[in-house]
Amino acid sequence: MSGGVDRDEVVAEFGRHLRTERDLSPHTVRAYLTDVNSLLDHVDGRLQVIDVGVLRAWLAGQHQAGKARATLARRTACARTFTAYCHRRGWLAADPGLLLGSARAARPLPSVLDQDQAQAVLEVPVAGEPKELRDQAILELLYATGVRVSELCSLDVDDVDRDRHVIRVLGKGRKERSVPFGLPALRAVDRWCIHGRPLWMRVRSGAALFLGVRGGRIDAGTVRRVVHARLAKVEGVPDMGPHGLRHSAATHLLEGGADLRSVQEVLGHASLNTTQIYTHVSIERLRAAYRQAHPRA
Numbered sequence: 250m251s252g253g254v255d256r257d258e259v260v261a262e263f264g265r266h267l268r269t270e271r272d273l274s275p276h277t278v279r280a281y282l283t284d285v286n287s288l289l290d291h292v293d294g295r296l297q298v299i300d301v302g303v304l305r306a307w308l309a310g311q312h313q314a315g316k317a318r319a320t321l322a323r324r325t326a327c328a329r330t331f332t333a334y335c336h337r338r339g340w341l342a343a344d345p346g347l348l349l350g351s352a353r354a355a356r357p358l359p360s361v362l363d364q365d366q367a368q369a370v371l372e373v374p375v376a377g378e379p380k381e382l383r384d385q386a387i388l389e390l391l392y393a394t395g396v397r398v399s400e401l402c403s404l405d406v407d408d409v410d411r412d413r414h415v416i417r418v419l420g421k422g423r424k425e426r427s428v429p430f431g432l433p434a435l436r437a438v439d440r441w442c443i444h445g446r447p448l449w450m451r452v453r454s455g456a457a458l459f460l461g462v463r464g465g466r467i468d469a470g471t472v473r474r475v476v477h478a479r480l481a482k483v484e485g486v487p488d489m490g491p492h493g494l495r496h497s498a499a500t501h502l503l504e505g506g507a508d509l510r511s512v513q514e515v516l517g518h519a520s521l522n523t524t525q526i527y528t529h530v531s532i533e534r535l536r537a538a539y540r541q542a543h544p545r546a
Contacts (some may be wrong), residue, residue: 254296254340256289259296259335259340260282260285262338263281263282263331263334264281264282266334267281267330271330280323281327281331284323284327284328284331285331287311287324288307288331291303291307291310296335296340297342299332299335299341300343301345301346301348301349303345304328304332304345304346304349305349307328308321308324308325308328311324325349325350328346328349329346329347331346332344332345332346333346359492359493359496359526359527360487360489360493360496361497361501361530362486362487362489362493362494362497363534364504366483366485366486367392367494367497367501369483370392370479370480370486371385371389371392371433373479373482373483377444378445379441379446379448379449380445382437382440382441383441383446383459383460384475384479385437385440386434386437386440386441386459387401387459387472387475387476388437388475388476389438390430390434390438391472391476391491391494391498392494392497393430393434393498394416394418394428394429394515395428395495395498395499395516396416396418396428396495397421397491397492397495397517398469398472398490398491398492399469400419400517401459401472401491402459402466402468402469403419404416404457404458404459405455405457405458406442406456406457406458407456408458410427411439414429414430414432414435415427415428415429415430416428416430418517421517421519422519424517426514426517428515429515441459446458446460449461449462450464451463451464451465452464453465454466459472469491472491473490473491476489476491476493476494477490496527496530498515499512499515499516499524499527500527500530500531500534502515503528503531504534509521509525509528512524
């Protein structure tokens with residue numbers, strides 16, 4: 250590389266920056282370094298010629314090569330990070346990435362259960378052992394409330410208001426909200442609290458609503474295993490984790506006539522834009538049903 254800077258040194262230093270200062274995952278670091286090498290190949294290793302026109306031409310070439318929108322979005326983000334770093338190191342006189350617009354990846358629609366599938370999952374017969382009682386209560390509450398797995402794990406016994414049929418949830422940014430739930434979830438939680446939880450309680454249990462087999466507060470990994478195991482028992486049901494039940498709950502609320510603002514409050518979304526994706530899920534399902542059922546679809 251001309252201009253007194255060795256290409257391998259630039260790539261290696263940028264990689265160290267991503268790992269140590271940006272704290273990116275090894276997978277993301279590898280992807281970014283692949284992108285940087287692609288950009289440097291585009292300019293024949295001449296770092297100093299990179300300007301916004303070069304960046305746009307490189308990205309246009311990626312688009313013409315048929316790269317996915319998610320890949321283009323990542324490469325745009327990488328280019329901006331790379332040129333900012335090179336400018337700080339004095340390898341570029343200016344930062345052309347500041348003039349580069351962001352490319353947004355298409356947001357995939359979340360996978361959801363249909364209402365019959367959700368019903369089948371929750372109606373799998375369970376025994377009266379503590380684990381089965383706990384798992385049933387977890388599944389009922391996840392689907393009834395749409396809470397995040399981290400929120401479910403942090404629930405205490407006193408967070409369940411049995412009279413009002415709501416749970417008190419501490420969400421992102423430590424924002425508290427109350428989320429309603431129905432009678433099936435209440436019955437499942439009560440069965441766990443009366444017949445299951447006392448058998449697993451230890452000093453370390455504290456006030457935790459859901460416990461692991463050793464008596465400590467349940468962790469997210471255990472909840473994910475519970476969900477995957479239950480869904481695997483029902484034929485024809487797609488595999489998904491707790492977040493899939495959250496997506497399903499939100500979609501079914503909208504399909505049942507709930508307004509978007511109410512669903513936003515239930516899910517604890519800071520922005521209505523985040524909740525908006527569930528309207529697209531409902532519309533897609535409606536269109537699929539129309540295509541299947543209407544004689545002139």
